Amino acid sequence: MSTYILGVESTAHTFSVSVVSSDGRILSNEKSIYKPAAGRGIHPFEASQHHLALAGTVLERAIRESGVGEEDLSAVAYAMGPGLGPCLRVGAVVARTLASSLAVPLVPVNHAVGHIELGCLLTGARDPVVLLVSGGHTMVIAYSGGRWRILGEGLDLTLGQLLDQFGRHAGLASPCGAAVEAAASKSSSYHRLPYSVKGNDVSFSGLLTAAKEKLDAGVSFESVSFSIQETAFAMVTEVTERALAFTGKSELMVVGGVAANARLAGMMTTMAARHSARANLAPVSYSGDCGAQIAWTGSLAFASGVQVPVSDADVRQSWRLDTVDIPWRN
Amino acid sequence: MTQSTYPGGTEKPPGSLIYRGAEADILQGTWVGRPAIFKVRKPLPYRLPELDSGIRRQRTAHEATIMHSARKAGVQVPWLYRVDMPGTTLVMEHVYGERLKERVGDSAESSRLFRALGQDVARLHAAGITHGDITTANVIVRRKELVLIDFGLASRSSRLEDRAVDLRLIKETLVGAHARVATRAFEALLEGYSVEAGGREAEAAVTQLRSIERRGRYARVT
Ligand SMILES: Nc1ncnc2c1ncn2[C@@H]1O[C@H](COP(=O)(O)OP(=O)(O)O)[C@@H](O)[C@H]1O
Ligand SMILES: [Mg+2]
Numbered sequence: 001m002s003t004y005i006l007g008v009e010s011t012a013h014t015f016s017v018s019v020v021s022s023d024g025r026i027l028s029n030e031k032s033i034y035k036p037a038a039g040r041g042i043h044p045f046e047a048s049q050h051h052l053a054l055a056g057t058v059l060e061r062a063i064r065e066s067g068v069g070e071e072d073l074s075a076v077a078y079a080m081g082p083g084l085g086p087c088l089r090v091g092a093v094v095a096r097t098l099a100s101s102l103a104v105p106l107v108p109v110n111h112a113v114g115h116i117e118l119g120c121l122l123t124g125a126r127d128p129v130v131l132l133v134s135g136g137h138t139m140v141i142a143y144s145g146g147r148w149r150i151l152g153e154g155l156d157l158t159l160g161q162l163l164d165q166f167g168r169h170a171g172l173a174s175p176c177g178a179a180v181e182a183a184a185s186k187s188s189s190y191h192r193l194p195y196s197v198k199g200n201d202v203s204f205s206g207l208l209t210a211a212k213e214k215l216d217a218g219v220s221f222e223s224v225s226f227s228i229q230e231t232a233f234a235m236v237t238e239v240t241e242r243a244l245a246f247t248g249k250s251e252l253m254v255v256g257g258v259a260a261n262a263r264l265a266g267m268m269t270t271m272a273a274r275h276s277a278r279a280n281l282a283p284v285s286y287s288g289d290c291g292a293q294i295a296w297t298g299s300l301a302f303a304s305g306v307q308v309p310v311s312d313a314d315v316r317q318s319w320r321l322d323t324v325d326i327p328w329r330n
Numbered sequence: 331m332t333q334s335t336y337p338g339g340t341e342k343p344p345g346s347l348i349y350r351g352a353e354a355d356i357l358q359g360t361w362v363g364r365p366a367i368f369k370v371r372k373p374l375p376y377r378l379p380e381l382d383s384g385i386r387r388q389r390t391a392h393e394a395t396i397m398h399s400a401r402k403a404g405v406q407v408p409w410l411y412r413v414d415m416p417g418t419t420l421v422m423e424h425v426y427g428e429r430l431k432e433r434v435g436d437s438a439e440s441s442r443l444f445r446a447l448g449q450d451v452a453r454l455h456a457a458g459i460t461h462g463d464i465t466t467a468n469v470i471v472r473r474k475e476l477v478l479i480d481f482g483l484a485s486r487s488s489r490l491e492d493r494a495v496d497l498r499l500i501k502e503t504l505v506g507a508h509a510r511v512a513t514r515a516f517e518a519l520l521e522g523y524s525v526e527a528g529g530r531e532a533e534a535a536v537t538q539l540r541s542i543e544r545r546g547r548y549a550r551v552t
Contacts, residue, residue, distance in 0.1 A: 011431060200463075
C-alpha cells in the first residue's frame with residue numbers, strides 16, 4: 001500500500017507545496033513565486049513576507065488538489081536548506097505546525113538532493129552524472145559511496161545568477177532566464193566573451209563583467225544574450241563532459257531552473273551522444289524549484305527512516321549536498 | 331602551412347582510439363617507428379565554431395609549451411614529438427603504466443604516490459606553472475614514478491590564488507571520486523607539497539584554499 005507525503009519548498013523565490021505517493025505519483029504541486037521589481041534582485045525578507053502571506057492558500061490548494069485527506073498523510077517533509085534564511089524559516093514553520101497538528105513525523109530534505117531525486121523519478125535516470133543549474137547552484141554531481149558527490153562547481157556566481165544579473169543590467173525583472181533565452185534565439189552574432197574553465201570548475205564573474213560592458217558599449221541585447229549563452233553553456237557542458245569521461249557513467253541528467261533552457265538542453269544532448277550516454281532532461285514544468293522535489297525526496301527519506309524531532313527542526317542555510325547521507329540508494 | 335592529411339601530420343591514420351576525453355580523442359599509434367600517443371582536439375559539436383576553434387588552438391599550443399617548461403622544472407612529462415597546429419594535435423611519447431586513478435587506495439604505497447604528486451605540484455608552482463586540471467586520471471604511474479599529463483588548462487601564474495585553485499581541484503577530485511580515502515590522500519599530498527615548497531608557502535596556499543572554499547561552496551541566491 002502506498003503512503004502519502006506532503007512536501008514544503010521555500011528556499012528562495014518559490015513557495016510551493018506538493019503531495020506525492022510513495023510509489024512516485026505527484027498528486028499536486030502548487031506554487032507561488034515572489035517577483036522582485038524590475039532591475040532588482042531577490043530581497044530575502046520581502047520574499048519571506050510573500051511566502052508567509054501565501055503559505056495558507058498554497059497549502060490548502062495543494063491538499064485539496066491532491067485528493068488526499070490530511071489524515072491520510074504519513075509525514076511532512078520540508079526543505080531544511082540550503083537557501084535564504086528568512087525564506088527557509090517560513091517553510092520550516094509551516095511544516096512544523098502541520099506535522100505537530102497531524103501528529104506525523106517531520107522529514108528534513110536537502111533542496112539540491114530534491115532536484116536530483118525528482119529528476120531521476122521523472123526521467124527514469126538511475127545513476128547519472130548530474131548537472132544542477134539554478135539560481136542557487138552550479139554543480140556537476142555523481143553518486144558514489146552513499147552520497148551525491150560534487151565533481152565540479154561554480155567558483156563565484158551560479159549560472160542562474162549570471163543570467164539574472166545580466167538581465168537586470170538590461171533592465172529586466174528577475175528571474176531573467178526566459179527573457180535572455182528568447183532574446184538569444186533572435187541573434188546569431190557572436191561577440192567574444194571570457195571562457196573560463198578551471199579543471200572541473202567554472203567561473204562566471206569575468207564573463208558577466210564583459211557582457212555588461214558589451215551592452216553598455218551599444219551591442220544589442222539579443223547579440224549579447226546569444227554570446228553569453230553560447231559561452232556559459234559551453235563551459236558547463238564541457239565540465240559535465242569531463243565528469244562523464246572521468247566517471248565512465250552512461251547517463252546524464254540536467255536539473256534546476258536553467259534546465260528549462262532549450263539551447264542548454266541541445267548542447268547536453270549533443271555532448272551525451274559523443275559518449276553514447278543517455279541524456280535525461282527534467283521536464284520544463286518541473287525544472288524550477290517546487291514542492292514535488294521535497295515531497296518525493298521526503299518520501300524516499302521517510303521510507304529509509306530519516307526524521308527530525310519538531311524541536312530540532314530548524315534550517316541550515318549552507319547545507320552542503322555532499323554531507324547528506326542517501327540511504328535509499330545503497 | 332598545408333592541412334595535414336591525418337591528425338599529427340601522418341600519411342596513414344595514426345592509430346586506434348583508446349580514450350575519448352572531454353576535449354580530445356587519444357589515439358595510439360607510432361611516430362617514426364616509436365609507439366606514440368596522438369592527442370587530437372577535434373571540434374566539439376555543441377560549441378559554436380567561432381568559439382571552439384580558438385579554444386582548441388589555444389589549449390594545444392599551450393599544452394605544448396607548458397609541457398616543455400614542466401620538464402625543465404623537474405617534473406616528468408611525456409616527450410613531445412610533434413605539434414600539429416592545423417590539426418590541433420599533439421604527438422607524444424606513449425607512457426606505459428597505470429593512471430593514479432587505478433592506484434588510489436588506503437595503502438602506504440598510495441600515500442607515497444600522493445606525497446610524490448604533492449612534490450611535483452610544488453615544483454610546477456615554484457616554476458610559475460599551475461596545472462589547472464590535476465585529477466587522478468591525469469597522472470600516470472610508470473614503474474614507481476609519476477608522469478603528469480594533460481596540460482591544456484595550465485597557466486603561467488605565480489599568484490597564490492591560482493596555486494590554491496590548483497590544490498582545490500585535487501581535493502575536489504579526491505572527495506568527489508575517491509571519498510573513502512580522500513582525507514588521507516590529500517594530507518599526503520600536502521605533506522609532499524610542503525617538503526618541496528617549504529612550510530610557509532604550503533601554509534599560505536592551504537589558507538587561501540580554505541577561503542576559496544568558503545566563497546564557492548555556499549553560493550547563495552541574490
Ligand atoms: N602520453 C600518454 N601516454 C599514455 N597514456 C596517455 C598519454 N596521454 C594521454 N593518455 C591517456 O589518455 C587519457 C586522456 O588524456 P588527456 O591528455 O588527459 O586528455 P583529456 O584532456 O581528454 O582528459 C589519459 O587519462 C590517459 O589514460
Ligand atoms: Mg585528462
